Amino acid sequence: MHVVIIGCGRTGSALAVRMDGEGDQVSVIDIDNTARSRLPTGFGGAFLHGNGIHTQLLEAAGIQHAEALVALTANDSANIVAARVARHAYQVPRVLARLHDPAHAQAYHELGIATIGSVQTTVNRVVQVLHHLTLEPHQTFGNDETLLVRSRIPDYLDGRQVAELNVPGEIGVVELTRQGHSRIPEPTTPLEPGDVLSFIVAAGSIGRLHSFLDGKWS
Amino acid sequence: MTRVIVVGGAGLPDQVAAALRNAGDEVTVITGDPLVPATLETAGALKADVLAVLTQSDEDNLVISLLAKRRFQIPRIVARVNDPANEALFDSSWGVDALVSPATTLVSMIKATP
Numbered sequence: 001m002h003v004v005i006i007g008c009g010r011t012g013s014a015l016a017v018r019m020d021g022e023g024d025q026v027s028v029i030d031i032d033n034t035a036r037s038r039l040p041t042g043f044g045g046a047f048l049h050g051n052g053i054h055t056q057l058l059e060a061a062g063i064q065h066a067e068a069l070v071a072l073t074a075n076d077s078a079n080i081v082a083a084r085v086a087r088h089a090y091q092v093p094r095v096l097a098r099l100h101d102p103a104h105a106q107a108y109h110e111l112g113i114a115t116i117g118s119v120q121t122t123v124n125r126v127v128q129v130l131h132h133l134t135l136e137p138h139q140t141f142g143n144d145e146t147l148l149v150r151s152r153i154p155d156y157l158d159g160r161q162v163a164e165l166n167v168p169g170e171i172g173v174v175e176l177t178r179q180g181h182s183r184i185p186e187p188t189t190p191l192e193p194g195d196v197l198s199f200i201v202a203a204g205s206i207g208r209l210h211s212f213l214d215g216k217w218s
Numbered sequence: 219m220t221r222v223i224v225v226g227g228a229g230l231p232d233q234v235a236a237a238l239r240n241a242g243d244e245v246t247v248i249t250g251d252p253l254v255p256a257t258l259e260t261a262g263a264l265k266a267d268v269l270a271v272l273t274q275s276d277e278d279n280l281v282i283s284l285l286a287k288r289r290f291q292i293p294r295i296v297a298r299v300n301d302p303a304n305e306a307l308f309d310s311s312w313g314v315d316a317l318v319s320p321a322t323t324l325v326s327m328i329k330a331t332p
Contacts (some may be wrong), residue, residue, distance in 0.1 A: 077277035
């Protein structure tokens, strides 16, 4: 895919190198010309010096044909403007912007701009890891509001039905691995020792799932 | 009497605010982060006739204008363009009713000098 990255800092340059290495067509824009030094000599994409909201520069970066734009500058407003220009003026299908100040989250939300790398995301993740060591999320969705986690079921749940672990709006069992084979279980499927379950969990309910698996029904 | 909210600090914004006050307008100068909803609301955005967005960041001016137009439907939003290359962005799609571009104004005056 052709991706335009605004901001060639640590994250922007690392993303550019990664996507270039995966065969994507990458254009990186930075207002600081020295930022190009973060790109290695073998980098196959383009570096453009200038302001990532200038339409001339965006067009030089191929925004008309871009399938994605990622705004990673240190400035929330610059990220919002770049993201919205990409979406509305150039109909770029995938647009992501970094959010630095949590106080600006509502502004991004109101303008329909998907955010990444926010302080809130990091905080959520750290709390998850610190509090729930056994429930490492395999995947998170949206802004980490829901998570996919896997866990071996404790012995005391032997014979319980899958449906007993489902809590509407909070916890749902989506997959069962038994003796190396994966399947989507029925609500009435009885659990057996050694079963590993995949759960989709609301971020606020991870503690509740943890309690289930610790043998504390709440 | 016109109710005006001015966004932006020392320099031009303060001078504009002072001049409007002298002209009899009711002027509120924003303190705090204008990208946070409560800031403009506290400044009386729901009853304002005009919002003058005059910071030295074009990106801030665009985002503030758009959020203010959407949230508070302020009838007239005047925004400052610092970099003439950004002038094309300052239109109704960003909530801007009128733009002020000091650099462009100066250039046209200099060019007009015989």
